[in-house]
Amino acid sequence: MPSYMTDLEQGKELTASRDLLNDEVDSDRSDDWDETRGDHRGCLEPCILSNFSSASESKKLPQAIIIGVKKGGTRALLEFLRVHPDIRAVGAEPHFFDRNYHRGLGWYRDLMPRTLEGQITMEKTPSYFVTREAPARIHAMSHETKLIVVMARVQDFLGLKRIITDKHFYFNHTKGFPCLKKPEGSSKPHCLGKTKGRTHPNIDQDVVKCLRDFYRPFNKKFYQMTGQDFGWD
Numbered sequence: 429m430p431s432y433m434t435d436l437e438q439g440k441e442l443t444a445s446r447d448l449l450n451d452e453v454d455s456d457r458s459d460d461w462d463e464t465r466g467d468h469r470g471c472l473e474p475c476i477l478s479n480f481s482s483a484s485e486s487k488k489l490p491q492a493i494i495i496g497v498k499k500g501g502t503r504a505l506l507e508f509l510r511v512h513p514d515i516r517a518v519g520a521e522p523h524f525f526d527r528n529y530h531r532g533l534g535w536y537r538d539l540m541p542r543t544l545e546g547q548i549t550m551e552k553t554p555s556y557f558v559t560r561e562a563p564a565r566i567h568a569m570s571h572e573t574k575l576i577v578v579m580a581r582v583q584d585f586l587g588l589k590r591i592i593t594d595k596h597f598y599f600n601h602t603k604g605f606p607c608l609k610k611p612e613g614s615s616k617p618h619c620l621g622k623t624k625g626r627t628h629p630n631i632d633q634d635v636v637k638c639l640r641d642f643y644r645p646f647n648k649k650f651y652q653m654t655g656q657d658f659g660w661d
């Protein structure tokens with residue numbers, strides 16, 4: 429289980445999982461989490477604004493972006509963070525800084541949900557982590573955007589009150605991971621979809637050893653940088 433789990437202690441409604449750019453089924457996004465929920469997340473075109481949106485709400489460029497790593501539990505992190513009243517996030521992956529950059533910041537901002545002053549706008553696209561141009565592009569948008577690689581103490585990093593705790597989760601034995609008791613905007617428990625928590629094949633012990641040996645020095649360097657031994661070796 430990714431370590432953030434423990435650290436969390438301290439327009440248009442999409443009808444299918446779609447990648448925002450290619451209108452293709454996004455395998456990274458094929459859980460049925462957001463798309464069936466009636467808010468403005470994941471609009472493909474400028475959204476039809478609700479008549480009820482308050483004048484003090486506006487769309488802002490994201491102040492925080494989950495950039496990776498792929499398969500690191502980025503979807504779970506975003507959905508869990510959304511429980512926080514000070515977080516508003518776009519549901520689908522915008523892929524702005526890799527595939528959609530030519531569309532411009534106006535297009536990007538328009539994808540975002542409306543927020544009140546003080547709320548943090550977020551998105552997640554794990555492929556930014558492996559896109560050479562992404563860091564400079566994000567920096568050109570804002571020097572202050574917080575970049576999150578799934579790891580630890582996200583609420584602290586974002587300067588949020590530690591509202592999301594163990595009590596928001598239950599352990600789902602079928603899925604093999606924690607699920608939300610009450611996701612944002614719903615009173616029913618919800619786990620991420622079938623692409624999350626897949627059965628893993630048995631890996632040859634020699635291969636496992638080889639991988640451990642390969643990553644050991646990198647892990648060590650990482651523990652030194654973060655001041656925390658994650659015990660991955």
Ligand SMILES: Nc1ncnc2c1ncn2[C@@H]1O[C@H](COP(=O)(O)OS(=O)(=O)O)[C@@H](OP(=O)(O)O)[C@H]1O
Pocket residue numbers: 429430455456457497498499500501502503504554605606607619620623624625626627
């Ligand atoms: N609580 C909870 N809910 C859902 N998913 C969880 C959770 N905890 C960990 N994981 C594991 O995270 C893996 C998917 O990571 P990502 O969402 O980053 O995938 S993706 O890169 O966006 O496709 C995926 O791993 P695999 O099933 O091994 O692919 C999930 O099992």
